[in-house]
Amino acid sequence: MANGKFIKVDRIYKECNLTLANKTFKVDLFPVELGSFDVVLGMDWLSPMKVGIQCFDKTINIPLETGEILVIQGDKSGSKLNLISCIKTQKYLMKGCQAILAHIKEVKPDERRIEDVPIVKDFPEAAQRAFDEALRSSLERIVTASGPEFGDWQWRLATLPFAFGGLGVYSAGDVRHYAFLASRLQSAGLQTKLLRHTGNPSEVAAPILMKKLADVYFTKVTASAESTFSLSPRQSALWKSQQGDHTSAWLRAVPILGLGQTMNAKTYRCVLCYRLGVPLFSISTACSACSRVFTGDIFGDHAVSCAGMVGIKHRHNIVRDSLVDVCYRSGISARKEVDIGLSGGNDRALRPADVLLYSWDCGRDVMY
Incomplete structure (x- = not known):
């Protein structure tokens, strides 16, 4: 074939x-x-x-x-279409020939005006608003199940970086400020070459990564936050405590079940509410561990430090035992739960030292 x-x-x-x-x-x-x-x-x-x-x-x-x-x-395809008269057409139709009637209309496109051409700069603002609205709505559903307690301060706090006491959920409205500036600085040299600038181009070096510009931006934002949102003393104290070292480490921890680095949905929601200053209780109730009632404690401050909570003691003992184990393995002389004989007043002895390091600082003992 x-x-x-x-x-x-x-x-x-x-x-x-x-x-x-x-x-x-x-x-x-x-x-x-x-x-x-x-x-x-x-x-x-x-x-x-x-x-x-x-x-x-x-x-x-x-x-x-x-x-x-x-x-x-052979077939002469591509040749011009033959035209026939109306009389011939009628004869062919009377003989039973098939005819196809087509109406063709030439449509000229309308002239486009300058006003009809989309402008690139008009899109980011609308897109940024739509993104931030969707992001805020999602955060409200996660933290308060779309409840009424997630306000402007909670949104501002959640969208701050970890180092500034936030949750590290960046909004497009914040990022666009320093992201554009970083992009402009990084491409300044290229733009100068493309535009054939005759003068001496600026030798401004782009910051290493974008983090430096973000730090500058959020420093200015947080400096005016207390006056902008009229924070209460508790809100200010809570926010400042969350800006310390390692206070946001749990947010970055990889969830590993075998190491106990996981939370169920209810616990995670409670932790987020406490960090953002969202009330956990509508009325004052008795503590389930010590049965004490703290009037006005709608934020759950007592639960964080209640000595009757089994979980707090368990975590405390894990940290203590881990520190002692590290000392033993490093050859450092240490003991746990040591009575150092100090009195706390009112004939009550102070709690023993969790960890006592012998001859740690210039021959002096150090306790933890």
């Missing part, structure tokens, strides 16, 4: 009549599946007949026994 495949046939039809332009020729045919073709004349017939194929004219020239040449014209 023409595609290189071999087809096995078991029959041949000798001297079949092939009629072309009222001329009859003899041809031997092999029955094979040809798809859309009825007959394919191969080289075994074209060559003995001395057939000439004119590719440019799309014609096939077949010499006849009379000396004449039979010309078979």
Whole structure:
């Protein structure tokens, strides 16, 4: 076959009549599946007949026994459409010919004005607002289940970096300020070359990473936060306590169940509420551990330090035992729960030292 495949046939039809332009020729045919073709004349017939194929004219020239040449014209696709009169058209329709009526209308595009061309600078502000609204709505659902206590201060605090006492959930409204400036500084040299600036280009080096510019921006934001949001003494104290070293380390911890580094949804929501200053209780209730009632403690401050809480003691003992174990492995002389004999007044002894390091500072003992 023409595609290189071999087809096995078991029959041949000798001297079949092939009629072309009222001329009859003899041809031997092999029955094979040809798809859309009825007959394919191969080289075994074209060559003995001395057939000439004119590719440019799309014609096939077949010499006849009379000396004449039979010309078979191929398809002349691409030629101009022939036009006929209305009278001829009516005759063809009366003979049963099919006609297709098409209505073609040329439509010129409207001229575009300058006002119709979208301006790039108009999009970021709308996109930023939409992103921040969706982000705030998601935070409200996580922290308060879309309750009423998630206000503007909670949103501001949640979108501050860890070092500034926030949750590290950056809003687009904040990032766009220093991100654009960092991008501008980093591309200043390239822009100067592209614009072929003739003067001396500014040699301002872009800050290392974008963190430096973010620190400058958030320092200014936090400096005016207390006056902007009219914070209460408790809100200010809580916020400042969250800006200390390692106070946000738990937010960055990888959740590993085997190491106890996981929280269930209820605990996680309570921790977020406490950190953002969202009330946990609507009325004053008795502590489930010590049964004491603290009037006005709607934020759960007592629960953080209640000595009756089993979890607090357990965590305390884990930290104490870990420190003593590190000292032992490092060759440091240390003991835990050591009575140092100090009195706390009112004939009450102070609690023993959790960890006592011997001869730690210039021969002096140090307790923790």
